[in-house]
Amino acid sequence: MNKFSVKQLLNGALATDETVEISGWVRSRRDSKAGLSFIALSDGSCFTTLQIVAGNNLENYTSDIIRITKDCSIKATGKIVPSLGGGQNIEILADKIEVIGFVENPDTYPVSPKRHTVEYLREVAHLRVRTNLIAAATRVRNTVCFSIHEYLQQNGFYWIHTPIITSTDCEGAGELFNVTLFDINRPARDEKGNIDYKQDFFGRQTYLTVSGQLNVEAYCMALSKVYTFGPTFRAENSNTTRHLAEFWMVEPEIAFANLMDNANLATDLLKHIFKSVLNRNSDDMKFFAEFVDKNVISRLEQIINGSFAMISYTEAINYLEKANKKFENPVSWGIDLASEHERWLCEEHIGQPTIVTDYPKDFKAFYMRQNEDGKTVAAMDILAPGIGEIVGGSVREERYDMLVRRMREMSLSEEQLHWYLDLRRFGSAPHAGFGLGLDRLINYITGISNIRDIIPFPRYPKSANF
RNA sequence: GCCUCAAUAGCUCAGACGGUUAGAGCGACGGACUGUUAAUCCGCAGGUCGUAGGUUCGAUUCCUACUUGAGGCGCCA
Numbered sequence: 001m002n003k004f005s006v007k008q009l010l011n012g013a014l015a016t017d018e019t020v021e022i023s024g025w026v027r028s029r030r031d032s033k034a035g036l037s038f039i040a041l042s043d044g045s046c047f048t049t050l051q052i053v054a055g056n057n058l059e060n061y062t063s064d065i066i067r068i069t070k071d072c073s074i075k076a077t078g079k080i081v082p083s084l085g086g087g088q089n090i091e092i093l094a095d096k097i098e099v100i101g102f103v104e105n106p107d108t109y110p111v112s113p114k115r116h117t118v119e120y121l122r123e124v125a126h127l128r129v130r131t132n133l134i135a136a137a138t139r140v141r142n143t144v145c146f147s148i149h150e151y152l153q154q155n156g157f158y159w160i161h162t163p164i165i166t167s168t169d170c171e172g173a174g175e176l177f178n179v180t181l182f183d184i185n186r187p188a189r190d191e192k193g194n195i196d197y198k199q200d201f202f203g204r205q206t207y208l209t210v211s212g213q214l215n216v217e218a219y220c221m222a223l224s225k226v227y228t229f230g231p232t233f234r235a236e237n238s239n240t241t242r243h244l245a246e247f248w249m250v251e252p253e254i255a256f257a258n259l260m261d262n263a264n265l266a267t268d269l270l271k272h273i274f275k276s277v278l279n280r281n282s283d284d285m286k287f288f289a290e291f292v293d294k295n296v297i298s299r300l301e302q303i304i305n306g307s308f309a310m311i312s313y314t315e316a317i318n319y320l321e322k323a324n325k326k327f328e329n330p331v332s333w334g335i336d337l338a339s340e341h342e343r344w345l346c347e348e349h350i351g352q353p354t355i356v357t358d359y360p361k362d363f364k365a366f367y368m369r370q371n372e373d374g375k376t377v378a379a380m381d382i383l384a385p386g387i388g389e390i391v392g393g394s395v396r397e398e399r400y401d402m403l404v405r406r407m408r409e410m411s412l413s414e415e416q417l418h419w420y421l422d423l424r425r426f427g428s429a430p431h432a433g434f435g436l437g438l439d440r441l442i443n444y445i446t447g448i449s450n451i452r453d454i455i456p457f458p459r460y461p462k463s464a465n466f
Numbered sequence: 467g468c469c470u471c472a473a474u475a476g477c478u479c480a481g482a483c484g485g486u487u488a489g490a491g492c493g494a495c496g497g498a499c500u501g502u503u504a505a506u507c508c509g510c511a512g513g514u515c516g517u518a519g520g521u522u523c524g525a526u527u528c529c530u531a532c533u534u535g536a537g538g539c540g541c542c543a
Contacts, residue, residue, distance in 0.1 A: 030502045038502050051503075069494085087503045107494035107512080108476045113504085114493050116477065119535065174541060211543090236541055237467055249543060328539085339539070381543095389543060437543030450536095451543095462534080 007045035016080050023075045028113055029068045037065055047136055047283035051091040052076050064099045069106040070113045071130050074099050118453045125457050125466045136284035137454045140277055141442050147276035148250050151269050157225040162212030167204055168416060175235035176207035208233035213251050214420055220253040220431050221423050227252040237461050241450040242388055242440055246459040253433035259378045259395050262432035263355055266391050267308045274300040277445055293447030310355040319349055336363040346383040353384045366406050368394040384444045393434020400424035
């Protein structure tokens with residue numbers, strides 16, 4: 001007998017009267033005194049459940065069927081029939097239902113059939129995917145990842161597996177986690193008593209990467225259009241709804257490109273992702289619109305059909321200075337934008353995701369290309385309402401002398417980054433790229449406000465359970 | 467890392483100038499009813515009031531520390 005997913009059956013993979021076998025987890029059971037029970041079955045393949053009708057003629061009806069509770073696993077075989085009830089088109093009239101696994105102690109089962117807060121569900125991260133909310137977010141996450149690859153592959157990009165373990169500690173993106181085989185109580189030491197990393201596994205100090213960008217730039221200088229896509233790590237003690245210690249980033253890098261090319265790539269990619277999610281996850285998105293944020297669908301449609309707002313940092317400062325609003329942090333040209341400024345800009349003043357370009361070089365990374373004015377760099381951030389920065393990118397400084405000068409100004413090690421500097425010595429070319437925060441993007445798409453709820457097992461300070 | 471708030475049943479919450487048996491809703495369980503679908507109705511069980519100290523005749527309630535959680539800020543994606 002053929003096996004089918006709930007999604008396939010609901011999409012009409014088989015005609016009525018055909019017999020199928022279907023397995024999954026029970027979302028709910030309702031009994032009728034007419035002598036039958038209705039089982040809503042989910043196998044995760046789609047948002048909707050499949051209704052299985054179990055008559056009391058089944059041999060295990062009283063022994064098993066009426067003992068089924070939420071999230072028992074079952075295997076059912078039966079005929080596809082048009083539904084007599086109103087909630088669905090088809091259902092399975094079961095010939096046989098086998099309970100594969102009962103739920104012990106349904107009275108204290110953590111994911112009981114009731115509303116739960118996301119905070120509570122985080123404490124049972126291994127079980128929370130059995131809720132509509134987390135399952136829907138998981139399916140959307142998958143679509144986002146798939147459509148990122150889809151877009152980039154269709155546009156001639158190569159996926160580069162940049163290393164997770166790095167020895168570069170000056171990427172400028174925050175604190176790093178150490179990678180070591182040393183016994184932390186008795187690390188190897190040199191004659192002077194300092195920790196001697198020469199004796200460690202890699203013979204030098206190593207870390208978990210905070211970004212694949214520097215490495216992917218090397219591949220960009222031969223393959224033209226490349227991207228990294230994987231987990232990255234920040235050891236910052238960040239306690240917010242938008243930071244994780246382990247998170248995912250997509251970092252495309254394009255050669256012979258300027259800031260507009262970079263911005264166009266970012267906006268095209270985002271539009272493709274949004275379209276893809278609306279097409280492939282319409283039921284999941286309807287659920288978010290109903291229970292999380294009623295605007296989630298309309299705002300994606302708006303972006304798909306419109307264009308992103310784009311302003312320079314200098315223009316942003318002008319708007320902020322003229323704003324009829326008191327900010328905690330005073331505004332003047334040269335400040336880094338604080339959350340409240342970013343919020344006001346994209347949430348109140350502009351009301352949609354906004355690209356801000358050409359920031360002062362003083363608070364931006366060393367590798368960003370300096371503009372003609374000598375004060376700003378060719379950077380661009382995309383700010384999303386409610387989330388903040390989802391994209392951070394720039395044109396890279398391809399001029400050897402300029403890059404070295406900037407590194408010296410910032411006291412960065414030329415020796416450690418010799419290979420990065422080499423890229424500017426041997427056939428250097430203008431290039432640009434950005435990092436797109438996958439997790440923040442999923443927050444924006446789903447309307448789920450906390451980044452800890454859209455990744456399967458979130459890692460953040462004091463939390464690496466499961 | 468800083469600031470603010472919180473911790474009472476499986477979950478979400480209420481509660482008490484410090485004083486006998488700490489309440490509700492949801493869930494679970496039992497029953498009634500029904501081709502049901504967040505079903506509905508009735509009933510029942512369920513609590514070391516986060517941990518450790520302190521004040522007090524007496525603390526779940528007041529105080530201190532700690533732990534954990536939430537939100538805001540910073541760092542950023």
